[in-house]
Amino acid sequence: MITSEIGMASTKEQTSIEPIASGSSRTNVGTTERIISTTVGALLTYYGLRKPTLGRLLVATFGASLLHRGTTGYCYVNNAIGRNTAGRDTDAINMSSTVTINKPRAEVYKFWRQLENLPQFMHHLEKVTQIDNRRSHWSAPVPGGIGKVAWDAEIVEDRENECIMWRSVPGADVDNAGEVRFKDSIDGKGTEVHAIIKYQPPAGYLGETVGKLFNPAFKKMVKNDLRRFKHLMETGENFVVPHPTAKHTGSDPNSVQETQEFQGTLHS
Incomplete structure (x- = not known):
């Protein structure tokens, strides 16, 4: 059986x-920060890639990192300094x-x-x-x-x-x-x-x-x-x-x- x-x-x-x-299974970014990071990250990534120049590519790279921060809820900087605004890890x-x-x-x-x-x-x-x-x-x-x-x-x-x-x-x-x-x-x-x-x-x-x-x-x-x-x-x-x-x-x-x-x- x-x-x-x-x-x-x-x-x-x-x-x-x-x-x-x-x-990737750990969160240390709160909901409000994630929404802001996702929104700003998407805008910066779009702006940086629309008419690529060296400066804009740097902007796009920063935007992509914010986008990753928002969608995953994990921030490497937060982890390095011991900051956690998420409250809990995923179940x-x-x-x-x-x-x-x-x-x-x-x-x-x-x-x-x-x-x-x-x-x-x-x-x-x-x-x-x-x-x-x-x-x-x-x-x-x-x-x-x-x-x-x-x-x-x-x-x-x-x-x-x-x-x-x-x-x-x-x-x-x-x-x-x-x-x-x-x-x-x-x-x-x-x-x-x-x-x-x-x-x-x-x-x-x-x-x-x-x-x-x-x-x-x-x-x-x-x-x-x-x-x-x-x-x-x-x-x-x-x-x-x-x-x-x-x-x-x-x-x-x-x-x-x-x-x-x-x-x-x-x-x-």
Whole structure:
């Protein structure tokens, strides 16, 4: 059985670890300043590019920086001097799913703890490289093949056969955190795995829109991750279900289906 939930971090379902807000997911500019920055920035950028000269290009550059400040809600100068008029960072999105696996808890924990195994069932990940016992480097393709994102993560809590918690370090392309808990199933013959993934979308109006748009697709991904994990642990084989699109390409049907669902979400 697999169950899943999604919501903001302020909901009843919470983890004991939060992503560290850094870079694009952090706001330090208040609403009024953002409106002014966006308006003035747009005007200066337009003025500077309408009849380009060296002086006007400098004006356009300054306008672009104001435009970025207004749309993202983040100001590098504010950060440098410790000024924050925003009041709060963006809320983290919280996704969770639970699955029961017919394998001993120690075996299930050991496989997950070897973080380089994660891309075998988390197909939105490209690669995880363990740097040392606690730090690792993660990379993932951006849907649509337009690039990649990467980040370093650290394990902040590790209780053998019980719990693993990790989070990205400051400066990550995507601020995120995760937690997976292992406990014996009710019948004592397997392991109940409860995974929670959190991420913080980019700050500002764009980030708010991105968060609302992508949430359904991310929810489906987490649920499918655990479904594949269950199949992999119980059979030793990657989870494959016939799908017409992937039949003759050699690609993973689940990845193809998830990509279609993700792209469908973007166009709905």
